[in-house]
Amino acid sequence: MSSIQLTPTGKLRHFLTIEGLPRDMLVSILDTAESLTSVKDRSIKKVPLLRGKTVANLFFEPSTRTRTTFELAAKRLSADVLNIAMSTSATTKGESLLDTLRNLEAMHVDMFVVRHAQSGAAHFIAQQVAPHVSIVNAGDGRHAHPTQAMLDVFTIRRHKPDFGGLTVAIVGDIRHSRVARSQIHALNTLLTGEVRVIAPQTLLPADVETLGVKVFHSLDEGLRDVDVIIMLRLQRERMQGGRLPSEHEYYQQYGMTTERLAIAKPDAMIMHPGPINRGVEMSSSVADSPQSVILEQVSHGIAIRMAVMSMAMQHNQPDKAPQAAT
């Protein structure tokens, strides 16, 4: 499914899913993001890498954090940015998705950042667009949220760079989580020592073992010797089907508290893609503890999105050896 992400010479064309991307590509995204983190320290927080390019944020699902960090990332790269909340736009007037895309293409948009409730939406759009246009997936259904996974592994790498020696536990609603799926692919591609998922049976996908993870149903057991803990958001809007008795009971069994955090390694990092439901996934004392890197994740999201956008915008350029330009 991922082959359309790369050009014949192996450059990034679209960024749709982590699955199938080579390890070198992920490392290259992380290295580029590392260099781009310094842009925020300048008095003019901008570099001209995407000057003259137009980026359209197409959000068919509401999002604050992801959309604003994509917008900020594009602006720091000097791109022009259009934010289109698709629920209020022409699609509600009966215009088809493809017509909307064709119209935006006619306005010479170079990149679409797409968030959609349907799995595979970004991939579908990538198959339809003109050759010069790049698609970045900002979350599709239960399938993938690759920039979130990259900012998570970026945050981990900044604190604990040796992935081979790490045990990472992902806790919570794996079943409905595109974030978890992308995290698992990213962690395994980067050769993480052990990836665990901790969840009740009802919140695990049927094929979970085939993803290359160790499954735990007990939080206390799963946290032993863990270096990194990633808590997932309990998606209240997806809890209608009776998969959980109550939020309160969930917190009793799977909520992260200071006492439970002590089971993991003393320097374990605690992460969360946001937004946090305090008192459901974790206590406030954990969310605000020194071990929490949750706000760092948000800042790193900007650098990762800058890296992905600038790399994808190079795809339609001919391969040329760098020449001295002194």
Added chain:
Amino acid sequence: MTIADTDTTSALQALTHCLQDHLSSHAIQSPSMLGIHTGGEWVARALQLAIDENMPLGTLDISFYRDDFSRIGMNPEVRPSHIPFEVDDQHIILVDDVLYTGRTIRAALNEIFAYGRPASVILAVLIERDGRQLPICADCVGNRVALDNNQQIKLSGPEPLMLEIIETS
């Protein structure tokens, strides 16, 4: 073809003297220095040792400002620029190893201005060769060489600094 060590040393000496003269004739007190990654960094470090060990010294990586970014893509190993002083109202000595097309210096000036508004920028280069594509000229030069289009001059270092002429196809 390697250029004799003595030539690298004498170019560095000539550049040092030119820079000292320039600073005193323009009455510039307490300047700061920026070396362009990587050759310019080495030359800047050598100048710092020769002129004033306490002169603030930073590095510029101009990759984000290259005008050929969209043609050749980005080097993922870009190192963040490190400017350990306030750029505003500062006299800055900008140092590079080779001045050729002038495009690197154009990019470096843009990068400097992302950090602030310097009082002045003085350009110091170890080697100036022909082939300028932009109206940029150095204030201080260690040595001038004329090369064919298929030749490149390259500095290796940092210890020892060594200039080399490479034939390209």
